[in-house]
Amino acid sequence: MIEPDLRAAADLTKALALNGPDAALQLYRDWAATYDSTFAAGMEYNLPAHVARAFLAAKGEGPVLDVGAGTGLLAQSLRDMGLTDPIDGLDFSTEMLARAAEKNLYRRLIHADVTKPLPVRRHYNGITSSGTFTSGHVGPAAFGPMLDIALPNALFSLSVNQRVWTNMGFDTALKTLEQSNHIHDLQRIEVQVYGTAAQAIDPDHANDRAWIVLFRAT
Ligand SMILES: C[S@@+](CC[C@H](N)C(=O)[O-])C[C@H]1O[C@@H](n2cnc3c(N)ncnc32)[C@H](O)[C@@H]1O
Numbered sequence: 001m002i003e004p005d006l007r008a009a010a011d012l013t014k015a016l017a018l019n020g021p022d023a024a025l026q027l028y029r030d031w032a033a034t035y036d037s038t039f040a041a042g043m044e045y046n047l048p049a050h051v052a053r054a055f056l057a058a059k060g061e062g063p064v065l066d067v068g069a070g071t072g073l074l075a076q077s078l079r080d081m082g083l084t085d086p087i088d089g090l091d092f093s094t095e096m097l098a099r100a101a102e103k104n105l106y107r108r109l110i111h112a113d114v115t116k117p118l119p120v121r122r123h124y125n126g127i128t129s130s131g132t133f134t135s136g137h138v139g140p141a142a143f144g145p146m147l148d149i150a151l152p153n154a155l156f157s158l159s160v161n162q163r164v165w166t167n168m169g170f171d172t173a174l175k176t177l178e179q180s181n182h183i184h185d186l187q188r189i190e191v192q193v194y195g196t197a198a199q200a201i202d203p204d205h206a207n208d209r210a211w212i213v214l215f216r217a218t
Contacts, residue, residue, distance in 0.1 A: 044195025068132025
């Protein structure tokens, strides 16, 4: 029998307890090399595939900006599901972007903090993100910068971990954006973040669920 690699549980626990950008940058600097093999493969991390599937089912098109691109798992899912349009990846960890670069999935990699004004022009038809809106990570402060670089009617497909849906204010932020007519066609789909292999590695997070939030920019 193959023993589960328990490093993934320790890394994930640290990630969900991050208390600011400096801690996040340090964690991802150390995690980048093993993120795909211990965490994503070991835990059967299905979230990038769920986000990609929802984006394509809602007729999403490129150019796409993948926010918190990490090592490129969401772009890989979009390619595997048939998207041939350009995908740019944005992340504030140079080490995670370096792993993504090795895979030749992205047209361009952008080193930036999504909670600040973004160094790109408004030309995206699609904005995707998996795993970045979660505990210790990014809150609704990213909605303004993302909407600023989205074309009218651009499709957003973003995962939000249910642990932070209310306590980080995603519910009220999205309702406000909808009521003020900044976004439309808001819907959400409930998904399981990990597969059954996660039970043996990290029972505290194995049953985590997320919302895939879909909406269009106005
Ligand atoms: C859990 S990983 C998800 C990576 C990838 N999307 C996936 O699903 O595997 C979260 C990513 O968000 C990035 N990140 C966290 N805060 C950020 C911020 N404020 N601006 C840009 N990227 C950020 C981290 O560097 C990390 O690569």
